[in-house]
Amino acid sequence: MNLSTKTQAPALRTPLYDFHKSLGARLVNFAGYEMPVQYEGIIQEHILVRKSAGIFDVSHMGQLFIKHPENDFSKLTTIIPINFDKLELHQSKYSFLLNGDGGIVDDLIVTRIDEGLQIILNAACKYNDSTLIKNHLGYSFDIQLNENLSLIAIQGPKAASILEKFIKGVSKLQFMHGNKFIYNDKKIYVTRSGYTGEDGFEISIENIYVKNLVEELVNKEKVKLIGLGARDSLRLEAGLCLYGHDLSPTTTPIEANLSWAIPKNLKEDGGFNGDKIILHQIKNNPKRVRVGITPEGKAIAREGVKIFSKNNTEIGIVTSGTFGPSVDGPISMGYVDFNSSKVGEKLLLKIRDNLLPAKVTKLPFYKKNYAKH
Amino acid sequence: MTEKRYTKKHEWIEVNGNSATIGITSHATTQLGDIVFVELPQLQKVFEKDQAAAVVESVKAASDVYCPLSGEITDINKKIVDDPSIVNKDPESKGWFFKIKIKNQDELKQLMTKEEYVSYSKENPN
Numbered sequence: 001m002n003l004s005t006k007t008q009a010p011a012l013r014t015p016l017y018d019f020h021k022s023l024g025a026r027l028v029n030f031a032g033y034e035m036p037v038q039y040e041g042i043i044q045e046h047i048l049v050r051k052s053a054g055i056f057d058v059s060h061m062g063q064l065f066i067k068h069p070e071n072d073f074s075k076l077t078t079i080i081p082i083n084f085d086k087l088e089l090h091q092s093k094y095s096f097l098l099n100g101d102g103g104i105v106d107d108l109i110v111t112r113i114d115e116g117l118q119i120i121l122n123a124a125c126k127y128n129d130s131t132l133i134k135n136h137l138g139y140s141f142d143i144q145l146n147e148n149l150s151l152i153a154i155q156g157p158k159a160a161s162i163l164e165k166f167i168k169g170v171s172k173l174q175f176m177h178g179n180k181f182i183y184n185d186k187k188i189y190v191t192r193s194g195y196t197g198e199d200g201f202e203i204s205i206e207n208i209y210v211k212n213l214v215e216e217l218v219n220k221e222k223v224k225l226i227g228l229g230a231r232d233s234l235r236l237e238a239g240l241c242l243y244g245h246d247l248s249p250t251t252t253p254i255e256a257n258l259s260w261a262i263p264k265n266l267k268e269d270g271g272f273n274g275d276k277i278i279l280h281q282i283k284n285n286p287k288r289v290r291v292g293i294t295p296e297g298k299a300i301a302r303e304g305v306k307i308f309s310k311n312n313t314e315i316g317i318v319t320s321g322t323f324g325p326s327v328d329g330p331i332s333m334g335y336v337d338f339n340s341s342k343v344g345e346k347l348l349l350k351i352r353d354n355l356l357p358a359k360v361t362k363l364p365f366y367k368k369n370y371a372k373h
Numbered sequence: 374m375t376e377k378r379y380t381k382k383h384e385w386i387e388v389n390g391n392s393a394t395i396g397i398t399s400h401a402t403t404q405l406g407d408i409v410f411v412e413l414p415q416l417q418k419v420f421e422k423d424q425a426a427a428v429v430e431s432v433k434a435a436s437d438v439y440c441p442l443s444g445e446i447t448d449i450n451k452k453i454v455d456d457p458s459i460v461n462k463d464p465e466s467k468g469w470f471f472k473i474k475i476k477n478q479d480e481l482k483q484l485m486t487k488e489e490y491v492s493y494s495k496e497n498p499n
Contacts, residue, residue, distance in 0.1 A: 002436060003383060003404045042432040043407040229406070229433055298410045298457075300430050323409035323432045330410070352412075352428065 014059035015150055015207040016214060023225055030228060031123035033060040038227040045230035046325040049196055050366075053156030054226035055217055062126025063149050063204060064133065067116040067142040076117075079136050080110065081253075081262050081272040087112040092176045092191050094261050096253060097129055102274020103249040104256065105132065107241060111178050111191055116142075118189065118204070120151070122243045150210035154223065155200030155234075162221050163190075163201055166213070170201060183213060196231065197238025197366055236331055237324045239292060239363030245303055246290060246319040246333055254281040255335065257290045257363075288316060289341045292361040293332040293349070299356055300330040301349040307336055308348040308355060315340050318349070324365055331365045332358075377465070378481065379490030380441045381497075382423075385465055386484060388475070393442055396469040397429065397460065400494045405431040408457045413449040413471055420444065420473070422480055427470050429460065442480045444473035 012033045020027065025036035036057065038045065048054050066073065073084035082095050092111040096104045106125040111118045121129045130145045137143065154163055164171040167181045170190050178191030186209050194200035205213060217223045232242065241247045247256055252274065259267070259282065266272060270279055295301055300321050307316035316336035324331040332349075340347065345360040378386045383401035387394045402408065410430035420426050420440035427438035449471045453459050460468040475481075485493060 003401060037433070038406060041407050043409075233432060298454075299412065300410060300435065302435065323407075323430070325432075 012060070014057055015210050016057045016059065019211055019214065020057065020225065025225070025227060028228070031060055033123060035060060036225065036227040038229045039225055042227070042229035042233060043323075043325045045224065045226045046233050048224055049156045049198060049226055049230065049234055050326050051156070053154060053158040053162055053200075054224050054230070055214060056153040056155065056226050056231055057150075057214075058153055058202070059150040059207075059210070060123035061151055062119075062121035062123065062129065063146050063151060064119040064121055064126070064130055065113075065116065065142075065144045065146055066119065066133070066137070068140065071116060073117055075137055076133070077266070078272050079133070080108070081266050082110070083263050083265065084112075084117075086263075089114070090178050092178060092193055094176075096247070096258070096261070097132065098253075098273040099249055100273050101250075102252040102277040104243075104247045104251050104253060105129065105249055107243050107247055107258075109191075109193060113178070113189065114180070120202070124244060148207055149204050150207050152203045152205065152210060152214060153194050153196075153200060154203070154217070155194045155196040155198045155226075157199060159198070159200040162217065162223060165221070166216060167203075173201070175199070184209065195238075195240055196234035197240070197364060198234070232320075233322050233324060236320055236322055236333065237326055237364065237366035239333070239365060241290070241333075242320055251335075252278055252281060252286065254278055255286045255289055285338050287338060288335045289338050290319070290333060290335055291341050292363040292365060293318065293321075293334055293347065293358050294361040294365070295330045295332070295349060295351075295356055295358040297356055298330060299351045299354075301332040301334075301351055301356075301358065305332070305334075306350045307334055308350065309337075309340055310346050310348065312348070312355075315347075326366045331361075333363075336360070377487060378441075378484035379487065379493075380439070380484060381493060382439050382441075383494070384439060384441050386441050386481075388481060391475050392447065392472055393444070393475050394469050394472050395438075395441060397438060397464055398490070398494070399464045402461050402464045402468075404498070405429065405434075405436065407432050408460045410435075411453045411457045411460065411470070413451075413454060414440075414446050416446050416449065418446045420446070422477075429457075438470055440473065441484065442473060443476040445476070446471055447474050448472040 020036040028037045096107045109120045160171040173192040189204040302321040305318040318334035321332035348355040383398045412428040414426045422443045425437035426440035
C-alpha cells in the first residue's frame with residue numbers, strides 16, 4: 001500500500017499550533033495552514049461530539065468585518081442574497097457569495113453586530129472574498145479581514161452546559177444568534193452555531209487569549225480537541241456542504257439545494273448576481289441537483305466517483321463521501337440529473353472497476369440536535 | 374513457519390513452505406487510522422508480484438494492498454470484510470488479508486527483514 005499523501009511546505013499556522021502538537025495531533029496542509037486532521041482517531045472524535053462535546057480550532061477561517069456610517073448594507077445583497085435591512089442585531093444567517101452567473105464563490109455565515117457585520121469565510125477563499133467584497137462595496141465601507149482573531153468551535157449536546165461555566169450567559173443564546181461576552185475581562189463574540197449538526201458555539205477571541213480558553217476547557221472540563229477529519233464526517237452526516245467540493249463557482253444555490261437560504265422576496269423579484277439564471281431554475285428546476293446518496297454495501301463513494309442510472313447512463317458525480325460513524329456506514333453527496341433526484345431513486349456508483357448499487361437519500365443522514373428556545 | 378518479511382509498501386508476509394500469508398503492518402494501520410472497509414481478491418485469482426490485490430479504506434482515504442509475491446490466491450480472511458476494525462486491533466495476526474501459493478521462491482529474497490523494515494519505516498514514516 002502507498003501511505004504517502006501529497007504534501008507541500010505549509011506556510012501558515014494558527015495560534016494553537018503548538019498546543020495541537022503537544023496533544024499528539026496529526027497535522028496536514030489545509031488551505032495553506034498546517035491543521036490537525038486527527039488526535040486519537042476520527043471515529044472516536046466524531047462519536048465524542050455526537051455524545052458529549054468537542055473543541056475545533058477553526059482559526060484558519062476568515063473573519064471579515066464590514067462597517068458603514070449608516071449601517072446600510074443593502075448594497076451587499078447583490079453579491080450575498082439576503083435582506084440586510086431585516087437582519088436583526090446579533091442574528092446570524094447562512095448565505096453565499098455569488099458571481100455574475102449565480103455561481104457560488106464561497107459559502108459563509110454573516111452576523112449583524114454592533115459595529116456592522118461579521119462574516120465568517122472559508123480559509124481557502126478568504127483573501128479572494130475580501131477583495132471581491134471591497135471591489136463591490138467601494139470606499140464608503142470599512143472592510144477588514146481581522147487576522148488578530150482566532151475562531152474556536154465547541155460542539156455537541158454538552159457544549160452549552162460546559163461553556164456556560166466559563167462564559168456566563170452563553171447557554172441562553174438562540175441557535176443562529178450571537179452576542180458579546182466577557183471572558184477573563186476580555187471582550188469576545190460568541191454565536192450559537194456550528195457545522196456538525198449538533199448544538200454548539202463559535203467563539204471569536206483574540207489570538208493572544210485563545211490558548212488560555214482552550215486549555216481551561218481541556219484541563220478543567222476534560223473536553224477533547226477534534227480534528228478536521230471528524231469535522232468532515234460530522235458535517236457530511238448533517239448534510240452540510242463543503243466549499244471546493246460540494247460547492248463551486250459553477251454551482252448555483254438552486255443546484256446545490258440551498259434555495260432555503262435565499263429569502264422569499266429575492267426569489268420572487270431577483271436583485272442579485274445571477275438572478276435571471278437562479279429564478280429560471282427555481283421555476284423550471286435545475287438540470288442537476290445536489291442529493292444525499294447511500295451506497296448499499298460498505299465501499300465508500302468518494303469525491304469524483306461517477307454516478308449512473310439503473311440503465312447505465314451517466315447521470316452525475318459524487319462531490320463528498322466518507323464513512324459516517326453515527327450512521328455506521330458509507331455516505332456521499334453528489335450531483336445528479338434532476339429527473340433522477342427523487343428520494344429512493346436507485347443509482348449505480350462506479351467505485352474502482354465495479355458498478356455498485358446505491359440510492360438517493362433524504363438529507364441530513366443524521367438528525368440534527370440544535371437548541372430550541 | 375519462518376520469520377516474517379516486509380515490503381516498502383507496508384505489507385507483511387509470513388511464509389510457510391509454498392504458502393504465504395499477507396497482511397498490512399501495524400505501522401500502516403497507525404498511519405491509516407480507523408479502517409472501515411476491506412475488499413479482498415477472489416479465490417484462485419493469479420497475481421504478479423506488486424500487483425494491486427486488495428483495497429483498504431480508512432475514513433479519510435482508500436489504499437491498495439499489493440500482492441508482494443507472484444502467486445495464486447488460496448484463502449481470504451472474510452472476517453475482516455465483516456469487521457474491518459480487526460485490522461486496526463490486530464494487524465499482524467488476526468487481521469491478515471489473504472494467502473497465496475508462491476510461484477517463485479526467488480522473489481522472497483527481495484523482501485525486508487523485520488529490522489530492515491523497522492528502520493525503513495522510521496526513515497519513511499509516510
